[in-house]
Structure formats: structure tokens, C-alpha cells
Amino acid sequence: MNKNMLTELSDILNSRFSGLPCEARRLFHGRGRCYEGLEQLTVDWLKPVLLVSIFKEQEDSFYASLSEMLLVFASSPKWKEAGGEHILVQHRDRIDSPSEVVVGSIPEQLEITENGLTFLLDIGKRQNNGLFLDMRFGRKWVMANSQNKRVLNLFAYTCGFSVAAIQGGAQKVVNLDMAKSSLARGRDNHRLNAHDLSKVSFMGHDIFKSWGKLRKNGPYDLVVIDPPSFQKGSFVLTKDYAKILRRLPELVAENGEVLACVNAPDVGVEFLLEQMKEQAPEFAFVCRLENPPEFEDISDQSALKVMHFVRG
Incomplete structure (x- = not known):
């Protein structure tokens, strides 16, 4: 990355702190490749934490210039008015993704809000903090389209879609994920919202x-599929997604819906369309959900894909 671009980053942060919502937001998305020289950097506002994530090792001079810029930003009136207390730099490229404190400290746990819902995050303890902010519109869609429905949430992680579905009036939600610790956090998130x-x-x-357990709890009116791109020993998106799609006729009720997601920059929209047509042709494509505007990307093919299908 280019440390000379940090002046532009400072200007962007100052601009986006004006009229900042109380809810969690990505403030800068270099990973979308719209800012040459800052492609390996993102900035999230998790009130009262500003979390800067770096995805590739940089020269010492870059880290020094970044810290200097962040310290200046922390002394600005906008930072104080927004209630900022902590600035962290997370090194996503390093083992265990450690976080460095620039201002304040690392909170033990952090409650944030999104779409009026509350989620519990772990900051500075692991690579992912507990909520993927780029799926904000997806969770909003689920909340608006779950009334009286039976919902299956595959690769549930910390159950963000489940929280949205119950808030939206879902009759029942089944969450499935290999990581029991993530599901335990999902229970916490539901409790935080008095569900x-x-x-x-x-x-x-x-x-x-x-599959037998899932069928027993079905059929489902809405199935959400939001897998990792790659999970060593358990899931490879380009190879294993088809195995899930071909099971949909066994799981989804007549006129039921599917929200199928892909967040791999090198896998485009056609992948899901072709896979669904081949593996579960009775499901018709409806639309691709928009992504939050703060996740700007040089190509809509490399950006997050959230695709809505309906069983005919």
C-alpha cells in the first residue's frame, strides 16, 4: 500500500464521520479496489471503537504513518462528538489476527446495533468479530420477509439471519453450523433482543x-445459504455448493424461498445462476439484493452476491 494515500483516507474518515449513524458501519472499504494504494485496508465504526483492518503485511513506515494519522484523527472534534473511545489496528495477515491499540484499549466485549437489533461482538480476540457488516441489507431483507415462516439458516455463524428472522415474526428458525461456540454466541444475540x-x-x-435431521425439522419456507468461500477440511465453495443446492427440493416447501450467498471475489453471479439451474431447476431466480453503498467495489461481479430464488 502507499502511505501517501493516508491523507486521502483521513479526508474520507472526516467526511464520513459527519452525520454518522448510531449503528455499526463500514467507513472505508479498500478491498473493493476503488482506492489505489489502499486495497488492503478497511475501517469499521463499532461505536465506540474504530477498527482498522490490514490484510497484507506492510513496511514499518506505513504502520508508523497510519498510527500518526489515527492519533491526529482521535484529537478531532468529530471523534469526540461521535463518542469515540478506542482505535485498534487489526493485522488480518498475521497468525491469530492480533490487534494493536492506538487509542484507548481493547473492550472485553462490545454490543453494537444494526437495523435496530443488538449484537455482541468480540474485538481483538479472533479474526472475525461476530458480524459481517456487508450483509446488512441481507439481514434487513430477512427481517422483512419472515413473518410466520419456518426458516433454515445454513452456515449460521453467530445467527445474525436468525435474529433478523425472529424479529421479523418467524414461526421457527433452525440454525446449523459446525462451530458450537459461534452458535452459543447466537443464543446470546437472541437473548440480547429478548427473543x-x-x-x-x-x-x-x-x-x-x-440432511436427515434437517429434513425432519422441515419443510422450510425460507432457506438462507451463506457459506465461507473456503474452510479447510469441510467446505470448498466451487466444489461443495452444488451438494447443498441439489438438496433444496427435499427441504423447501412449495412456493418457498432461498437466499443464496457468495462472497468470493473470483466467483461471479453466473456461478449461482448456473448451479441452481443445474442442481435445482424448479427454483426460479427473482433478483440479486443490493449491497450496502459503503461496500463500494470496482466490479459487481467481485462484490458480495446475495441471490433470491423462489420455488415454482
Whole structure:
């Protein structure tokens, strides 16, 4: 990256701190390749934390210039007015993704809001903090389209879609994820929003060994599929997505819906369209959901893909 671009980054942060929402937001998305020289850097506002993430090792001079810029920003009136307390730099390229404190400290845990809902995050403890901000519109769509529905949330992680579905009036949500610790955080998120946990199931299983259990709890009116691009030993998107799609006729009710997601820059829109047509042709494509505007990307093919299908 280019340390001379940090002046532009400072200007962008100052501009975007004006009229800043109380909810969590990405403030700068260099990963979308719209800012030459800052492609390996993102900035998230998780009130009262400003989290700067770096995805590729840089020269010492870049880190020094970044820290200097952030310290100047922390002394600005806008930072104080917004209630900023902590500035962290997370090194996503390093083992365990450690976080460096520039201002303040690392909060033990952090409650943030999105779409009026509350989520609990872990800051500075692991690579991902507990909520992917680029899926904000996806969770909003689920909240608006879950009334009285039975929902299946695959690769549930910390159950963001489940929280949105129950808030939107879902009759039942089944969450499946191999990581039981993530599902435990999902329970915490539901409790934070005063949800009735009798409507929510948490299955800590390998999806490819759980089709019988999933069928038993179905059929579902809405299935959300939001897998990782790659998870060593368990999931490779380009190879394994088809195995999920071909099971949809067994899981989805008549006129049921599917929200299928891909967040791999090198996998375009046609991948999901072709895979669905081949593996589950009775599901018709409806539309691709828009991404939040703050996640600007040089190409809509490399940006997050959230695709809506309906069973005919």
C-alpha cells in the first residue's frame, strides 16, 4: 500500500464521520479496489471503537504513518462528538489476527446495533468479530420477509439471519453450523433482543452429515445459504455448493424461498445462476439484493452476491 494515500483516507474518515449513524458501519472499504494504494485496508465504526483492518503485511513506515494519522484523527472534534473511545489496528495477515491499540484499549466485549437489533461482538480476540457488516441489507431483507415462516439458516455463524428472522415474526428458525461456540454466541444475540428461544434451534453439526435431521425439522419456507468461500477440511465453495443446492427440493416447501450467498471475489453471479439451474431447476431466480453503498467495489461481479430464488 502507499502511505501517501493516508491523507486521502483521513479526508474520507472526516467526511464520513459527519452525520454518522448510531449503528455499526463500514467507513472505508479498500478491498473493493476503488482506492489505489489502499486495497488492503478497511475501517469499521463499532461505536465506540474504530477498527482498522490490514490484510497484507506492510513496511514499518506505513504502520508508523497510519498510527500518526489515527492519533491526529482521535484529537478531532468529530471523534469526540461521535463518542469515540478506542482505535485498534487489526493485522488480518498475521497468525491469530492480533490487534494493536492506538487509542484507548481493547473492550472485553462490545454490543453494537444494526437495523435496530443488538449484537455482541468480540474485538481483538479472533479474526472475525461476530458480524459481517456487508450483509446488512441481507439481514434487513430477512427481517422483512419472515413473518410466520419456518426458516433454515445454513452456515449460521453467530445467527445474525436468525435474529433478523425472529424479529421479523418467524414461526421457527433452525440454525446449523459446525462451530458450537459461534452458535452459543447466537443464543446470546437472541437473548440480547429478548427473543423467545423456544422458536430457535441450534444444530452444531457438519451440514453434509445432517440432511436427515434437517429434513425432519422441515419443510422450510425460507432457506438462507451463506457459506465461507473456503474452510479447510469441510467446505470448498466451487466444489461443495452444488451438494447443498441439489438438496433444496427435499427441504423447501412449495412456493418457498432461498437466499443464496457468495462472497468470493473470483466467483461471479453466473456461478449461482448456473448451479441452481443445474442442481435445482424448479427454483426460479427473482433478483440479486443490493449491497450496502459503503461496500463500494470496482466490479459487481467481485462484490458480495446475495441471490433470491423462489420455488415454482
